[in-house]
Amino acid sequence: MSTRRGEFELIGELFAPLATDPAALGLRDDAAVLPATTDELVVAKDALVQGVHFLATDPPASVAQKALRVNLSDLAAMGARPVGYLLALVRPPGIDDAWLEGFAAGLAADQARFGLTLLGGDTVKTPGPLVVSLTILGRVAPGTALRRAGARPGDDVWVSGTLGDAALGLHVLQGGWAPADEEAMAYLVERYRRPEPRLALGQALHGLASACQDVSDGLVQDLGHIAWNSGVAIRVEAPALPSSPAAADAPDALIQALSGGDDYELVFTAPKDARFRLQALSSEVPLTRIGRVEPGEGVTVFDADGQPMTLTKRGWSHGWT
Amino acid sequence: MSTRRGEFELIGELFAPLATDPAALGLRDDAAVLPATTDELVVAKDALVQGVHFLATDPPASVAQKALRVNLSDLAAMGARPVGYLLALVRPPGIDDAWLEGFAAGLAADQARFGLTLLGGDTVKTPGPLVVSLTILGRVAPGTALRRAGARPGDDVWVSGTLGDAALGLHVLQGGWAPADEEAMAYLVERYRRPEPRLALGQALHGLASACQDVSDGLVQDLGHIAWNSGVAIRVEAPALPSSPAAADAPDALIQALSGGDDYELVFTAPKDARFRLQALSSEVPLTRIGRVEPGEGVTVFDADGQPMTLTKRGWSHGWT
Numbered sequence: 107m108s109t110r111r112g113e114f115e116l117i118g119e120l121f122a123p124l125a126t127d128p129a130a131l132g133l134r135d136d137a138a139v140l141p142a143t144t145d146e147l148v149v150a151k152d153a154l155v156q157g158v159h160f161l162a163t164d165p166p167a168s169v170a171q172k173a174l175r176v177n178l179s180d181l182a183a184m185g186a187r188p189v190g191y192l193l194a195l196v197r198p199p200g201i202d203d204a205w206l207e208g209f210a211a212g213l214a215a216d217q218a219r220f221g222l223t224l225l226g227g228d229t230v231k232t233p234g235p236l237v238v239s240l241t242i243l244g245r246v247a248p249g250t251a252l253r254r255a256g257a258r259p260g261d262d263v264w265v266s267g268t269l270g271d272a273a274l275g276l277h278v279l280q281g282g283w284a285p286a287d288e289e290a291m292a293y294l295v296e297r298y299r300r301p302e303p304r305l306a307l308g309q310a311l312h313g314l315a316s317a318c319q320d321v322s323d324g325l326v327q328d329l330g331h332i333a334w335n336s337g338v339a340i341r342v343e344a345p346a347l348p349s350s351p352a353a354a355d356a357p358d359a360l361i362q363a364l365s366g367g368d369d370y371e372l373v374f375t376a377p378k379d380a381r382f383r384l385q386a387l388s389s390e391v392p393l394t395r396i397g398r399v400e401p402g403e404g405v406t407v408f409d410a411d412g413q414p415m416t417l418t419k420r421g422w423s424h425g426w427t
Numbered sequence: 428m429s430t431r432r433g434e435f436e437l438i439g440e441l442f443a444p445l446a447t448d449p450a451a452l453g454l455r456d457d458a459a460v461l462p463a464t465t466d467e468l469v470v471a472k473d474a475l476v477q478g479v480h481f482l483a484t485d486p487p488a489s490v491a492q493k494a495l496r497v498n499l500s501d502l503a504a505m506g507a508r509p510v511g512y513l514l515a516l517v518r519p520p521g522i523d524d525a526w527l528e529g530f531a532a533g534l535a536a537d538q539a540r541f542g543l544t545l546l547g548g549d550t551v552k553t554p555g556p557l558v559v560s561l562t563i564l565g566r567v568a569p570g571t572a573l574r575r576a577g578a579r580p581g582d583d584v585w586v587s588g589t590l591g592d593a594a595l596g597l598h599v600l601q602g603g604w605a606p607a608d609e610e611a612m613a614y615l616v617e618r619y620r621r622p623e624p625r626l627a628l629g630q631a632l633h634g635l636a637s638a639c640q641d642v643s644d645g646l647v648q649d650l651g652h653i654a655w656n657s658g659v660a661i662r663v664e665a666p667a668l669p670s671s672p673a674a675a676d677a678p679d680a681l682i683q684a685l686s687g688g689d690d691y692e693l694v695f696t697a698p699k700d701a702r703f704r705l706q707a708l709s710s711e712v713p714l715t716r717i718g719r720v721e722p723g724e725g726v727t728v729f730d731a732d733g734q735p736m737t738l739t740k741r742g743w744s745h746g747w748t
Contacts, residue, residue, distance in 0.1 A: 131574070134656055136504040136640055137471035137565075139572045142464060149546065150458035151562055153515035155553045183457040194474035194560045196517075225470065232476045234555015239515045241472055241562040244458075251460045253452070319457055335455055 111203055113229050120210040124217060124224040127190055138225040140189070145245035150180035153239040160299070161279055166205045167212030168299040169238065174216050176322065177242035178303035179370040183320040185252040185308045186244030188220055193227035196237035220305065252311055252318040257336035257375035261316050263397035264384060266304050266371045268350040269325055270359055271297035273366025283357065290352035297350075301370035307391050311374060314383060318374035324365035326417060329373060329405045336375075339402030345410045348394040364407060364417060375399050432524055434550050441531040445538060445545040448511055459546040461510070466566035471501035474560040481620070482600055487526045488533030489620040490559065495537050497643065498563035499624035500691040504641040506573040506629040507565030509541055514548035517558035541626065573632055573639035578657035578696035582637050584718035585705060587625050587692045589671040590646055591680055592618035594687025604678065611673035618671075622691035628712050629693060635704060639695035645686035647738065650694060650726045657696075660723030666731045669715040685728060685738060696720050 111119065117133055125133045129140045154173050156162055164172075174191065181188055195209075217223055225243070275298030277283045278291055285291050304320075311318060317332045326342070333340045347363045356362065376384060384393055407415045432440065438454055446454045450461045475481055475494050485493075495512065502509055516530075538544055546564070596619030598604050599612055606612050625641075632639060638653045647663070654661045668684045677683065697705060705714055728736045 134652070135572075135575050136501040137469045137507070137563075137572075139505070139567070140468040140470065142467055142569060144463050146463055147461040147468065148458045149461065149513060149562075149564070151513040151515055151547055151560075152549045153517055153551050153558075153560060155517060155551055155555075157554065158552060180457040184460070186458070192470060192472040192562055194472055194515075196474055196476060196558050196560070198555075226472055228473045228560075230474050230476055231479060232556060232558065233478065234476075234519075234558075235553060237474075237517050237553065237555075237558050237560070239472075239474060239517070239549075239558070239560035241470075241513055242458075243470070246460070248463060251456075251458075254456050331455070 111206070116206065116229055120206055121224060124210065124213055127223040127225065129190065130223065130225045133226060143245060146248050146251065148181055148184050148186035148244040148246055148251060149241065150177055151239070151241040152176050152180065153237060156236040164299055166208030167215070170209045170212035171216050171300050173238040173240045174213065175301050175303050176370060177240045178220055178305060179301065179320040179322070181242055181244040182304045182308035183252065183318055183372060184244070184246065185250060185312050185318070186246045187309060188222035188305065189243045189245055190222050190225040191243065192225050192241045194239040195227070195229045196232045196239065197229065198232055198234060198236055201236060220303070250312050252308065252315055254317055254319050254332050254335040257317040257332050257338050257399045259338055259399050259401045261375040261377055261399040262381065262395050263329070263340060263342065263373070263375050263399065264393050265321070265325070265348065265373045265396050266307055266391050266393055267369070268348045268353070269321065269369055269371065270353050270362030270366045271350050272301060272368035273362040274353055274356050275299070276368070285352060285355060287352070293350065293352045298368060301368065303370060304372045304391060307372055307387065310387055314380045315374040315376050318372055321369045321371045321373050322367055324367045325373060326364050326405050326407065332375065333403060333405055339400045340397060340405045341400055342397040342405060342407045344407050344415060346394065346396045348392065432527070437527065437550055441527055442545060445531065445534055448544040448546065450511065451544065451546045454547060464566060467569050467572065469502055469505050469507035469565040469567055469572060470562065471498055472560070472562040473497050473501065474558060477557040484600070485620055487529030488536070491530045491533030492537050492621050494559040494561045495534065496622050496624050497691060498561045499541055499626060500622065500641040500643070502563055502565040503625045503629035504573065504639055504693060505565070505567065506571060506633050506639070507567045508630060509543040509626065510564045510566055511543050511546040512564065513546050513562045515560040516548070516550045517553045517560065518550065519553055519555060519557055522557060541624070571633050573629065573636055575638055575640050575653050575656040578638040578653050578659050578720045580659055580720050580722045582696040582698055582720040583702065583716050584650070584661060584663065584694070584696050584720065585714050586642070586646070586669065586694045586717050587628055587712050587714055588690070589669045589674070590642065590690055590692065591674050591683030591687045592671050593622060593689035594683040595674055595677050596620070597689070606673060606676060608673070614671070614673045619689060622689065624691060625693045625712060628708065631708055632695060635701045636695040636697050639693055642690045642692045642694050643688055645688045646694060647685050647726050647728065653696065654724060654726055660721045661718060661726045662721055663718040663726060663728045665728050665736060667715065667717045669713065
């Protein structure tokens with residue numbers, strides 16, 4: 107379609123059908139109104155910029171889903187369950203109705219999958235790149251939110267899933283490298299475009315994890331936040347890092363596992379006596395023990411010979427160089 | 428200063444000091460965690476784009492304050508009191524440390540004035556224009572939020588403050604017109620740059636207003652939402668529209684009062700028997716009766732002779748043409 111919807115048509119036709127919770131007031135008021143509950147409210151906000159956090163060639167549905175999922179990942183890291191989200195869509199002239207329909211369809215699919223609805227937001231025009239700014243709301247029972255502080259010397263360090271896939275997927279999309287196998291290529295690209303927020307895991311970690319956060323900027327950098335907030339040192343065993351079969355023949359798989367961003371796995375610490383229960387949880391999402399908490403400060407990575415490694419690139423920070 | 432802060436320095440040095448509520452967790456976790464209360468949660472999100480919603484020449488403090496205040500205005504329109512906000516700052520290379528310090532200082536001043544704190548957010552880089560995306564959280568006692576639906580035939584239509592000032596202020600800044608008086612010029616520019624959210628008024632309208640919203644896109648367009656949501660017609664008397672002395676000699680004061688945006692006054696309907704109490708409220712913020720609710724649909728403006736007026740421009744929608 108070559109026609110362009112104005113703001114009110116866009117909201118009425120594409121976004122109002124996503125606002126099924128009565129709290130959204132059909133997107134027809136100045137704000138959403140959520141009922142009081144006995145739970146605490148968990149709220150986070152992450153913005154994505156085209157060309158920085160996603161590519162102009164990414165399908166609109168996956169752009170929508172990435173925006174939603176990186177925010178859901180923040181809820182997962184706190185052990186919260188999703189309630190709803192608000193969306194500011196800052197759209198350049200090149201964004202047409204077909205793109206917007208794909209974007210809304212991506213949101214609809216993920217709303218059904220993750221059990222949340224649109225609560226409100228804003229659409230504005232820009233002469234610059236597309237920006238998707240999303241605010242997510244979730245709930246936790248009082249006092250149960252997972253935090254970055256709380257790791258104690260002697261705790262194990264665990265991570266979910268595999269590391270480095272998303273950074274390799276971006277590398278593939280940018281033409282920097284291609285795995286021999288087409289399925290591997292598709293897998294890595296999917297990991298970049300549509301991360302899997304570990305919501306069920308986050309909620310299952312109540313009473314098990316002593317500290318938790320998601321891997322967004324890169325494992326070493328993100329573990330650095332746990333170390334700093336907890337006042338401890340963290341030792342990571344490089345040979346233990348979980349990587350996918352698709353990443354096996356990547357030239358820089360280890361560096362991507364250590365400092366590639368965008369995996370949105372959960373990295374957490376837990377006392378040794380939680381090992382049995384965590385291994386039981388592994389039947390749902392693979393969990394791997396990758397290191398331990400020690401007295402001191404900072405994050406140090408050790409190789410197979412027990413020697414500390416020096417990283418040339420500590421973390422991968424979107425567009426910050 | 429010519430140095431540039433990275434994301435973590437920016438958050439730690441400029442934004443963490445604004446996050447004084449324990450719910451913000453010092454901006455050191457993946458999300459904020461707000462305690463349960465018996466009140467309903469009111470949440471809204473409005474994004475501002477440089478060159479669309481504010482000018483490149485606007486001082487950074489006023490950009491911050493406009494972003495905060497247009498969101499506070501949404502709370503005012505719902506009769507809610509502010510709790511906190513999340514901020515996504517999407518910043519181009521030209522935004523230096525001095526600008527960011529001014530921006531943070533503007534937030535600090537308004538936090539103290541309006542009684543809320545920063546709860547979280549995100550800073551990302553963009554090759555495009557500056558975008559400030561803000562999400563505001565407020566509270567209302569259950570069932571008391573003001574809505575756009577609820578106006579009934581026979582109700583009066585009221586508006587706070589004066590209309591058209593902000594649109595005239597923009598006109599002045601763009602060099603389209605200048606009032607003879609320098610004080611008038613400064614007043615109009617201030618109205619454009621730093622609107623006054625009518626928070627106390629919104630909270631005072633509980634039990635008085637039958638429908639309410641803020642004037643952001645222009646009086647006629649915004650009243651159209653009340654008319655549509657309430658299933659009524661609204662009659663506006665043009666001679667009754669309140670305008671400021673500063674706008675008195677503007678060439679198009681009436682059209683700006685009817686369709687200029689950005690005033691962020693409250694427009695609301697109320698039964699006739701609320702007149703006495705509303706006039707008493709006028710000692711704080713001037714309130715003017717500008718029309719009435721009738722059976723039917725749509726918004727019609729009448730001139731001094733009781734003749735319906737035809738508007739060439741129905742509302743002023745940021746950058747939407």
